[in-house]
Amino acid sequence: MRLPSSSLRSRGLLAGLALPVVVAFALTGCTATPSSSSGASETPSTADTGTHLVEHARGETEVPNDVQRVVVLEPVQLDTTVALGVIPVGAAVLNEAAGVPAYLGDAAAGIATVGTVPEPSIEKIAALKPDLILGTESRHSALYDQLSSIAPTVFMATQTDPWTDNVALVARALGDEAGADKLLAAYDDRCAEIAETYDTAGMTAQFVRPRDGILTLYGPTSFAGSTLECAGLTIPERDWEESISVDISPERVLEAQADLVLVSATDVTDETLVPDSIRTNAASFPGLTVVDQSFWITGVGPLGGMTVLDDIDRILAGSK
Amino acid sequence: MATIPVPAVRAGRGAARAAWFGAALVALITAVTLSVIVGANPLHPGAVLDTMFGGGTAESRFVVWDQRIPRTAAGMAVGAALGVAGALIQAFTRNPLADPGILGVNAGAAFFVAVGITFFGVTSPLGYVWLACAGALLLTVAVYAIGSAGGQAAGPVRLTVTGVAIGAVFAGLTTGLTLTHPDAFDRMRGWSAGSLLERGFDVVLPVLPLVLVGLALALWAAPGLNSIALGPDVARSQGVNVRRIQLVVLLAVTLLAGSATAVAGPLVFVGLVVPHVVRWTLGTDQRRIVLGSMVLGPVLVLASDVLGRVAVLPSEMPVGVVTAFLGAPVLIALVRRRSATAL
Numbered sequence: 001m002r003l004p005s006s007s008l009r010s011r012g013l014l015a016g017l018a019l020p021v022v023v024a025f026a027l028t029g030c031t032a033t034p035s036s037s038s039g040a041s042e043t044p045s046t047a048d049t050g051t052h053l054v055e056h057a058r059g060e061t062e063v064p065n066d067v068q069r070v071v072v073l074e075p076v077q078l079d080t081t082v083a084l085g086v087i088p089v090g091a092a093v094l095n096e097a098a099g100v101p102a103y104l105g106d107a108a109a110g111i112a113t114v115g116t117v118p119e120p121s122i123e124k125i126a127a128l129k130p131d132l133i134l135g136t137e138s139r140h141s142a143l144y145d146q147l148s149s150i151a152p153t154v155f156m157a158t159q160t161d162p163w164t165d166n167v168a169l170v171a172r173a174l175g176d177e178a179g180a181d182k183l184l185a186a187y188d189d190r191c192a193e194i195a196e197t198y199d200t201a202g203m204t205a206q207f208v209r210p211r212d213g214i215l216t217l218y219g220p221t222s223f224a225g226s227t228l229e230c231a232g233l234t235i236p237e238r239d240w241e242e243s244i245s246v247d248i249s250p251e252r253v254l255e256a257q258a259d260l261v262l263v264s265a266t267d268v269t270d271e272t273l274v275p276d277s278i279r280t281n282a283a284s285f286p287g288l289t290v291v292d293q294s295f296w297i298t299g300v301g302p303l304g305g306m307t308v309l310d311d312i313d314r315i316l317a318g319s320k
Numbered sequence: 321m322a323t324i325p326v327p328a329v330r331a332g333r334g335a336a337r338a339a340w341f342g343a344a345l346v347a348l349i350t351a352v353t354l355s356v357i358v359g360a361n362p363l364h365p366g367a368v369l370d371t372m373f374g375g376g377t378a379e380s381r382f383v384v385w386d387q388r389i390p391r392t393a394a395g396m397a398v399g400a401a402l403g404v405a406g407a408l409i410q411a412f413t414r415n416p417l418a419d420p421g422i423l424g425v426n427a428g429a430a431f432f433v434a435v436g437i438t439f440f441g442v443t444s445p446l447g448y449v450w451l452a453c454a455g456a457l458l459l460t461v462a463v464y465a466i467g468s469a470g471g472q473a474a475g476p477v478r479l480t481v482t483g484v485a486i487g488a489v490f491a492g493l494t495t496g497l498t499l500t501h502p503d504a505f506d507r508m509r510g511w512s513a514g515s516l517l518e519r520g521f522d523v524v525l526p527v528l529p530l531v532l533v534g535l536a537l538a539l540w541a542a543p544g545l546n547s548i549a550l551g552p553d554v555a556r557s558q559g560v561n562v563r564r565i566q567l568v569v570l571l572a573v574t575l576l577a578g579s580a581t582a583v584a585g586p587l588v589f590v591g592l593v594v595p596h597v598v599r600w601t602l603g604t605d606q607r608r609i610v611l612g613s614m615v616l617g618p619v620l621v622l623a624s625d626v627l628g629r630v631a632v633l634p635s636e637m638p639v640g641v642v643t644a645f646l647g648a649p650v651l652i653a654l655v656r657r658r659s660a661t662a663l
Binding site for chain 2: 094095096097098116211212213214246247248249250251252253254255266267270272273275276277280281283284
């Protein structure tokens with residue numbers, strides 16, 4: 001159930017995706033999976049029985065051309081598969097109580113959870129009889145052999161690589177590189193649109209995640225940071241220690257200053273989630289906005305990127 | 321940094337003890353001074369001094385008045401409370417390895433905090449304080465009730481075993497909760513390491529009365545503990561109400577360890593090592609052990625906190641991680657110097 005994603009562009013992407021995906025999902029829900037009578041690793045009968053070779057972090061794997069039942073173990077894989085119109089049958093999530101992130105829309109709401117991202121459940125994955133499993137070498141290395149005995153398994157190297165590289169790998173596994181190119185082009189177009197509308201050149205922005213008093217500043221190579229920079233904003237320079245983020249003591253809170261300071265929280269309406277160190281220095285943080293960490297941090301992928309860009313658009317519109 | 325003086329001369333015991341307390345107080349003043357001067361923000365000591373007396377920039381005022389001074393106060397309260405609670409519990413159970421957590425205080429506090437985070441969306445240290453206090457108190461009461469079931473008084477051995485057992489149950493429940501709720505796990509990870517970050521006066525002041533009552537009860541019970549150390553029968557013949565002393569000691573331990581854990585999270589090593597250091601250098605009189613622990617506890621906590629602030633710049637290491645690093649070598653050194661634990 002791949003989507004024709006040709007007409008999807010910029011702002012209309014989410015809405016454009018949602019409807020056809022829902023329809024496609026509903027259709028397959030009724031007709032597909034003629035309960036493959038025997039083994040777990042059997043692929044469902046499809047028109048295209050060919051395979052393609054995918055090179056990945058654990059070598060090379062033959063993946064069926066027309067995958068129907070994908071299980072994803074990493075947020076960027078969940079986001080990308082949904083964006084490409086292949087709704088996974090199962091996904092490992094960061095928080096089992098919260099389930100699949102809401103920003104992915106109604107189409108993704110029905111995806112079964114298969115444990116947490118750091119600890120996926122092999123049993124739940126096997127029960128879904130997947131025909132493709134996507135995972136992450138840096139997290140799921142030990143599970144590779146078990147997973148690949150269930151279904152062809154493709155691993156990306158790490159979640160700290162530039163997220164667009166991981167999007168490209170997911171697209172290769174699904175055999176839809178063209179679709180991914182379109183999504184990333186739409187993302188870039190949206191970035192350019194925001195940069196132009198708000199003349200963001202020269203404006204600084206800093207994304208901050210508070211953790212037990214410590215402040216984690218996200219750098220240009222992080223998902224949130226790269227999206228801010230994509231929209232033309234500049235992250236203040238500092239030594240990023242070759243990492244996506246750097247932790248600082250609350251004593252150094254003023255190092256987080258920027259024209260636009262974005263503090264992540266689980267609930268954007270809860271003022272108490274803004275750390276004391278920032279609230280006490282409110283005068284130094286005039287451009288402070290609380291943002292939803294469910295997509296700013298964990299929404300890695302084309303859909304999450306678009307959602308973050310929409311949020312940046314909204315924030316910049318408010319501050320003008 | 322704290323140097324632990326050893327009274328060598330037997331003849332001048334009184335003078336040696338006075339010297340001990342003098343040195344301990346100097347160590348405490350040094351630790352407090354360092355705690356105000358040293359931090360992750362490299363302010364010049366002169367600027368800190370200027371800020372203390374009303375000057376300074378907005379940033380230095382924030383660093384000194386909103387960060388360092390409140391956490392220094394928190395460190396002192398927590399250190400004194402844990403040091404004394406450790407001294408009491410070691411004397412009470414006559415177990416050199418006992419720490420205040422042995423009666424289930426930490427497990428109860430942690431469980432309540434985990435429940436608060438998971439089901440009630442509590443997110444601030446101020447919210448944790450009351451949950452941790454309630455958890456510590458309730459679990460100790462439960463341990464005491466179970467330990468004294470069957471008509472028998474709750475002796476130290478029964479209480480210890482009950483405390484360890486109940487503590488294990490609640491530690492398991494806490495682990496189960498946090499593993500299935502990664503958000504809670506994230507927050508609990510910070511709390512369980514033991515930290516003085518963002519522990520402002522709003523967190524410390526509410527529990528300060530509990531600490532003071534606990535310290536007063538400890539000083540009141542110390543002479544009785546000396547008698548009990550000679551055996552319950554001797555103590556009774558000296559006119560000591562053993563039952564009452566034991567109850568007061570339990571109450572003091574719960575108040576002290578409960579409020580310390582409420583403020584900083586479980587700092588397990590302080591209550592274990594401080595009374596040992598005091599006992600080995602000052603003798604076995606519980607009055608002096610309680611007083612000495614009251615001074616050395618804050619020294620260990622503050623020194624650890626100062627180290628933690630500069631260990632991983634520009635970030636900070638939680639004080640609970642450093643107390644073990646700093647306390648364990650002291651304990652090992654003392655074990656190698658002295659032959660036996662005098663309890």
